[in-house]
Amino acid sequence: MKNEIDKKLTDKNIKPTAMRELVLQVLSEQKTATSLPELERKFEKADKATLYRTLKTFEENKLIHSIDDGTGSVKYALCQDACECHPEDLHVHFLCTRCKKTYCLNDITVPTINLPKNFSLESVNMVVKGACSNCKS
Template identity: 80%
Template sequence: MNENIESKLKSKNIKPTAMRLLVLKVLSEQKSTISLPELEKKFEKADKATLYRTLKTFEENKLIHSIDDGSGSVKYALCQDDCKCYPEDLHVHFFCVKCKKTYCLNDIPVPVIDLPMNFSLESVNMVVKGVCPICRL
């Protein structure tokens, strides 16, 4: 597992430090997105600035993406291996109004936005809200 995590970092030109390896391991174990405060709870003894810088490095190198789901806390999730975080790579996110978890719906792409002339698309954030299958039970 650690070799896989280390190779994932190297494939994105990220130096595999101990903290980066640990953060990537936690991110890869998530079933839904995770916020910085949730991640801080998992690394109580770690320096918060280091944790934040690790996430920023991951995001800048297209290893993770951030999601503003309207909850007031930015969430993070691993990108798929072939993702370059271009608008055409983006997918819909689902926010459960009951458990407050946000899920990547990787198989549902964000619809193509046909902007008027002279407008330039830089990012798209599409969040669908409802009740997840776990909360529906």
């Protein structure tokens, strides 16, 4: 597993460090997007600034993406392996209004946005809200 984690880091030009390996390990095990406060609880002994810098490094190198799901806390999720975070790579996110978990719906792409002339698209944040399968049953 450590070799897989290190490979993911080096493939994105990120130098493997103990903290980066641990954070990537935790993010890899998540089924939903994770907020910084949630990660801080998992790494109680870690320096918060180091944890934040790790997430920023991951995001800048397109290993993770951030999600503003309207809850007031930015969440983070792993990118797909081939993702470059270009508009064509963007996908829909689902926020369960009951359990407050945010899911990446990787198979549902964000619809094409036809902007006016001389406008350029950099990113789109599409969040669908409702009840997840766990809360619905």
